[in-house]
Amino acid sequence: MQTRGHPNRLGIRGWVGGGRWGFERYMYTLHRLSGLALLVYFTMHIFVTSTRAVGPDAWKQTMSVVSGPLFTMGEYLVFAAFAFHAVNGIRLGAIELGFAVGRPIEPVYPYQTSVGGQRRLARAVLMIAFVVALWGGLDFFVWK
Amino acid sequence: MAGSNTKQVTFHLRRFEPGKDAEPHWEDHSIEVTPGMTVLDGLWKVKELSAPSLAWRSSCRMGICGSCGMLINGRPRLACNTQVSELGSAIVAVAPLPNFDIIKDLVPDLRPIFETHREMLPYLLRDDTAEQEDPTREYRQTPHELEQYLQFSYCIKCGCxxxxxxTVATDAQYAGPMPLGQAHRYDSDTRDAGFDRRREVLAGGSGPWRCHFAGECSQVCPKGVDPAKAIQLMKRQLVSDLLRLRRRTPPAAVAEAPHGTMRDDIPAAPPRTVTEA
Incomplete structure (x- = not known):
């Protein structure tokens, strides 16, 4: 699009530039970042498992690299990202089908918004994601 | 002399003079603020006392015209609708609305949203052109049918x-909450028959599927329009239509002529006090 003045689009700053309203903006940002993290993980996963096709030695060598504590921590973070992304994805799917946002209402001050209407659902998503991530953490680091 | 009710407040203003400044910069102006003073009143005072070239856009001063949308202390608001005292700060930072090009100082270029709004066909689309050009009566609509779009019709196109x-911050192609909300306003109007035509406009990357419910549009809307709700309800309509679950009804017809007898005890209108020249 042709620029008609001094450009003032926020870009990536716009993802985190709010924060004085609701936490849904942060959930929006976290959903995008966790999605990107999962994409990176899948790419790495395909690369790592493809070394099996090269031969047993290459496979063993790759596995020795990725079985260190740093990669274990990375895998756990991917699991936590998956927990949030999956549960929040269900919330977004439900909202996009018009659930939890309410019906159109007469706007009378102080205004009630659909964001407030789905707030309990958003809190429930955060709690479920936290519990799943906690359970995963015990499985990764305590129960092994 | 400062009264007991006045307070010294610094207006921290984002300035940009096209052709002179390479980048916008901040400028501070200290003024006395009285109770009830709005940010717009403060800008007028700054302009009067220390920054005569300061530019912004405003008109009605009562939150109706949608001209004075600005980024005030980090949040998009109407300057005429925001009292300095409600900000609870001795510094009032005012910048032009982000995500729009800056024409000058606090004046954003809102033309892109007006163009996108126009693309959404924001008016009743019907076949009875003659009736629309020369109406005989109103179209029939129940209060319940009115409620389905009334909230969204309060939009004043301020750009907040x-x-x-x-999403608008990173995606220049995304239509955005205002135009999409207004498309749904007409899609949910029982007098309208333009759903199929608007669906073609909404298809693709610029449509409602780019919205992932950050909800900020609804939080900042100065008129309680709740564009996020409109966009989600629009998605529901589109999915229902795809699955052939959406009930297709013809647009509301013209209301019938009232029948019954005219009361004979209605007094005649008084004579005209002003005659046409």
């Missing part, structure tokens, strides 16, 4: 929702 939306 577009400035707050994180």
């Amino acid at each position: 929702c577009m400035a707050a939306c994180p």
